[in-house]
Amino acid sequence: MSEAEYKRKFTFGEDYGTSFYKFGPITCGERPEVIENRGYFPDESMIMFQVMGKPKEVVIGDEIAQFLGAKEELAERLVYPMRNGVIEKGDEKAWRVVEEITRYGLERFRPRADPSFQGFYVCASLSAVAPRYMYERLFEIHRSIDEETGLVRAVTIIPQPLAVAIAHKTPTCVVIESGHGNTQICPISRYPIRRAIVALNRGGGDANAITSQILYDAGYGDLAKEETIVRQVKEALGLVPRNLDEAIRVAKSDPERFRAVYKIPGTRITIDLGAESWARFLIGEYVFNPKHEIFQSYFSRGMPRPKDVKIGDVLFRGMLDFGEAIIEAVEKCPVELQPYLYRKVLLSGGNFQWKVPSGLEDVAVDSATKIKELLREKGVEEITVEMAPEPKFSVWRGCIIYGYAVPERFEWSWDRMEGWMKFRP
Amino acid sequence: MRGMGASGALEDWFRSRGFEPADPGEFAGPAGRPDMVFSGPSGIAFLIMADEKLISDRNYFMEIVMRASSLRHACNFLYLAVPRLAVPFVDTEVLRKHGIGLLMLTDGDVVEVLASPYRSVGGRGGAEAPGAEEGLLIEVLDRISALEQRLSALEREVMGLRPLTSELRALRGVREEVRALSSRLDVISRRLEALSSKVSSLAARPAVPAPAQAPTPAPPAPEVEGLPSFFRDNPWLEILARRGQDEIPA
Numbered sequence: 001m002s003e004a005e006y007k008r009k010f011t012f013g014e015d016y017g018t019s020f021y022k023f024g025p026i027t028c029g030e031r032p033e034v035i036e037n038r039g040y041f042p043d044e045s046m047i048m049f050q051v052m053g054k055p056k057e058v059v060i061g062d063e064i065a066q067f068l069g070a071k072e073e074l075a076e077r078l079v080y081p082m083r084n085g086v087i088e089k090g091d092e093k094a095w096r097v098v099e100e101i102t103r104y105g106l107e108r109f110r111p112r113a114d115p116s117f118q119g120f121y122v123c124a125s126l127s128a129v130a131p132r133y134m135y136e137r138l139f140e141i142h143r144s145i146d147e148e149t150g151l152v153r154a155v156t157i158i159p160q161p162l163a164v165a166i167a168h169k170t171p172t173c174v175v176i177e178s179g180h181g182n183t184q185i186c187p188i189s190r191y192p193i194r195r196a197i198v199a200l201n202r203g204g205g206d207a208n209a210i211t212s213q214i215l216y217d218a219g220y221g222d223l224a225k226e227e228t229i230v231r232q233v234k235e236a237l238g239l240v241p242r243n244l245d246e247a248i249r250v251a252k253s254d255p256e257r258f259r260a261v262y263k264i265p266g267t268r269i270t271i272d273l274g275a276e277s278w279a280r281f282l283i284g285e286y287v288f289n290p291k292h293e294i295f296q297s298y299f300s301r302g303m304p305r306p307k308d309v310k311i312g313d314v315l316f317r318g319m320l321d322f323g324e325a326i327i328e329a330v331e332k333c334p335v336e337l338q339p340y341l342y343r344k345v346l347l348s349g350g351n352f353q354w355k356v357p358s359g360l361e362d363v364a365v366d367s368a369t370k371i372k373e374l375l376r377e378k379g380v381e382e383i384t385v386e387m388a389p390e391p392k393f394s395v396w397r398g399c400i401i402y403g404y405a406v407p408e409r410f411e412w413s414w415d416r417m418e419g420w421m422k423f424r425p
Numbered sequence: 426m427r428g429m430g431a432s433g434a435l436e437d438w439f440r441s442r443g444f445e446p447a448d449p450g451e452f453a454g455p456a457g458r459p460d461m462v463f464s465g466p467s468g469i470a471f472l473i474m475a476d477e478k479l480i481s482d483r484n485y486f487m488e489i490v491m492r493a494s495s496l497r498h499a500c501n502f503l504y505l506a507v508p509r510l511a512v513p514f515v516d517t518e519v520l521r522k523h524g525i526g527l528l529m530l531t532d533g534d535v536v537e538v539l540a541s542p543y544r545s546v547g548g549r550g551g552a553e554a555p556g557a558e559e560g561l562l563i564e565v566l567d568r569i570s571a572l573e574q575r576l577s578a579l580e581r582e583v584m585g586l587r588p589l590t591s592e593l594r595a596l597r598g599v600r601e602e603v604r605a606l607s608s609r610l611d612v613i614s615r616r617l618e619a620l621s622s623k624v625s626s627l628a629a630r631p632a633v634p635a636p637a638q639a640p641t642p643a644p645p646a647p648e649v650e651g652l653p654s655f656f657r658d659n660p661w662l663e664i665l666a667r668r669g670q671d672e673i674p675a
Contacts, residue, residue, distance in 0.1 A: 008612070008651070008652070026652070026653070027605065027609060029608055029611060029653050030655070108601065109601075109605070111605070112602065112605075165661075166661045166665075169655075169658065169659045169660060169661065171660055171661060171664055190664050397653070397655045400655075401656060401659060401661055401665070402661075402665060404652075404656075404662075405662045405665035406665045406668045406669075407666065407669065409669065410668045410669030411669075418668065419668070
């Protein structure tokens with residue numbers, strides 16, 4: 001069987017996202033399997049385990065629901081390894097979860113009756129800012145799984161923005177991947193341009209923070225503490241303004257048109273921001289540009305300002321607006337390449353899913369338009385910004401194409417950070 | 426059920442709780458004698474055995490209960506052993522009222538459906554008032570007995586759930602197989618369609634004389650027929666196929 005024929009059946013994609021692990025072989029078709037990227041470490045002293053026998057060290061997937069106990073305990077025992085896109089070197093619990101999830105994914109698709117199977121060509125994907133030790137550890141995890149199960153013929157790891165660009169058939173572009181905790185801006189020109197990557201310490205979680213503050217100010221202090229409710233309110237009421245000052249002026253002059261009312265499903269509770277409904281524009285603006293002066297009053301009242309933080313070897317910037325961040329990334333690339341990069345900016349990730357309600361199109365915009373506005377303000381013209389369709393699966397799709405197309409003879413090189421790592425002779 | 430298998434299993438069950446078999450003849454009295462007797466540090470246990478006749482004959486059950494009740498004062502624990510098939514026909518309320526426990530015999534195994542409460546030997550249905558200490562002891566023992574009953578109920582629940590777990594696991598396996606087969610079928614079906622259209626176009630083409638010299642073949646385009654839609658018209662396929670040849674990443 002030729003390499004291409006073999007890979008038609010046994011190429012395997014793995015996307016280690018902040019919240020979900022998307023995985024599966026090429027034969028899954030358009031969509032992979034998805035489980036939450038998290039693991040639970042049960043308390044072995046629980047009486048239940050003395051009766052039923054010792055539990056697994058780490059529990060993943062649907063089984064977790066059987067173990068969830070008190071809220072206080074959850075924070076300690078429920079581990080989301082990729083919450084920040086980067087796992088600390090010594091965070092053994094997080095690595096145990098990654099190992100268990102990877103083993104689960106590969107075992108789930110083990111071919112039962114195919115004598116030609118000699119292991120998958122696995123293409124895994126990590127955050128663009130993942131340091132080298134994460135690559136080393138992930139290779140090690142696959143090597144150890146292969147030793148136990150024979151499921152891995154070769155493995156490679158690519159950055160998530162490269163996978164997004166591949167899935168969207170765009171060889172030259174800037175990919176902005178924005179998740180719950182952070183945002184990565186990565187220029188691509190057939191290869192990811194690693195030295196130009198800009199990372200922001202800002203994501204969907206920050207929009208939740210300002211939504212919580214707005215709820216508190218509107219008299220819903222009790223609900224402002226409930227993370228799930230805050231997220232629902234953000235998704236239902238949050239708006240991205242074309243221009244924040246203008247949007248607030250219009251909303252204050254015609255409050256009824258912008259009135260924000262949300263009934264929490266399954267309850268009798270209705271949230272009505274009333275005269276404060278103009279504040280719904282702050283939710284979207286804060287994600288794209290937290291530097292607007294209006295946010296100073298929130299910071300002075302105790303809302304944490306997004307800070308510059310260093311995770312691993314990477315500096316995540318707090319207050320840079322999205323326009324500045326794109327420009328900074330592009331300007332680290334050769335001048336000749338820059339116009340081509342601006343011509344295709346791809347937005348990917350759950351933090352760009354903002355809707356424009358009917359009747360508010362004069363002041364509210366979608367994420368692509370907002371990015372264009374931010375870049376235009378800074379003098380960048382001739383820009384095309386697109387939302388990746390089905391952003392949830394684009395990284396996995398990119399992994400499948402990469403794994404299928406890159407020839408086996410291209411061996412892993414730490415200089416290039418590309419190629420196939422093989423553990424067998 | 427009265428064979429050696431059931432007796433052996435019952436002996437094992439009592440042994441696991443610290444009792445040893447004793448001779449029923451030694452405990453015979455005016456009310457008759459139990460079928461099996463066990464003695465241990467916590468007292469004397471009598472066992473009455475019933476068979477499948479329970480299913481068809483209600484009087485048989487009443488006879489058994491009366492026989493057991495008449496022996497109750499002579500032992501600390503009293504159990505009725507019943508084959509699994511007949512258990513649904515046993516009225517446990519009646520047994521509980523008379524202080525009789527129930528053991529279910531199933532495939533060489535014994536399950537305690539209802540625990541026997543402790544009664545002091547010589548007392549008749551509480552006619553003799555126990556001393557204060559003895560009363561306390563009986564209360565504690567009754568509580569333990571109630572706890573044992575709850576534990577056996579839990580054991581039964583767990584036993585009932587076990588077969589379901591294996592069924593669930595089997596179903597999950599089947600689902601995976603179906604999914605894999607369905608994906609393979611999709612791929613085969615797409616390739617078949619592609620081949621079929623190629624054959625039709627070849628059949629429709631008029632015959633031409635073979636060229637004197639074959640033209641230089643173009644580099645083979647990556648075969649994407651039968652692959653998911655995101656492979657179609659994807660310029661990356663060619664770029665990635667050249668990886669490792671001549672390019673250096675930025």
